[in-house]
Amino acid sequence: MKKLLLLTFLMSGQAFAQPHVTQPFRYFWDEPTVNVNGSPSVQVNHFEMQIDTGTFVSVGIPVGSFPSTTVGLTTFPLPADPALPIGAHTFAIRSCATAASGVSCSTSAPFAFVLDQIAPPTASRLGVGQ
Numbered sequence: 826m827k828k829l830l831l832l833t834f835l836m837s838g839q840a841f842a843q844p845h846v847t848q849p850f851r852y853f854w855d856e857p858t859v860n861v862n863g864s865p866s867v868q869v870n871h872f873e874m875q876i877d878t879g880t881f882v883s884v885g886i887p888v889g890s891f892p893s894t895t896v897g898l899t900t901f902p903l904p905a906d907p908a909l910p911i912g913a914h915t916f917a918i919r920s921c922a923t924a925a926s927g928v929s930c931s932t933s934a935p936f937a938f939v940l941d942q943i944a945p946p947t948a949s950r951l952g953v954g955q
Contacts, residue, residue, distance in 0.1 A: 843913070844938045850905050854918045854933065855898040861890070872901065873919040873930065876909070881919055911942050 852874070860869050873881040884903055893900040915935040921928050 845941050846938055847941050847943060848905070848907055848909075850940075851902045852905060852916055853900055853902050855893045855895065855900050856920055858892075858897055858899045860920065860922070861899050869920050869922050870928075871921050873921060874903070875917045875919075875935075876906075877914055877916075881917075909940055911940050913937065913939050 854872075856869060856872075862868070869886070871886060872884050874884045875881045887901045887903045890899050890901045892898075915937045917935040918933045919930040920933075921930040923929075
């Protein structure tokens with residue numbers, strides 16, 4: 826019984842470690858700035874996005890990019906599909922550039938998150954004392 830409880834705790838703890846969002850939300854990712862506005866021979870010409878285990882779909886170059894909080898990177902935002910079902914999801918991004926041999930893409934690691942129907946409660950005014 827103790828092993829089952831521990832396993833349940835570990836599994837639920839992983840879900841709570843993931844970011845929780847509600848609709849509407851946006852996906853964000855960073856790309857080295859030199860890859861965005863550098864020389865045309867190494868510049869990203871489009872991004873592709875994968876939701877969960879679906880196929881990668883071109884999302885072009887999203888408008889509204891801005892300097893990342895990390896020097897040397899540019900952040901790209903992309904509005905999420907409002908029809909995305911409630912639950913646990915992942916997304917991954919491919920950065921694609923034209924090379925002499927054709928289009929070459931580099932894929933990010935997947936990012937896990939949970940889409941909630943309503944915002945989860947958050948604790949406030951935490952403290953200790955006597």
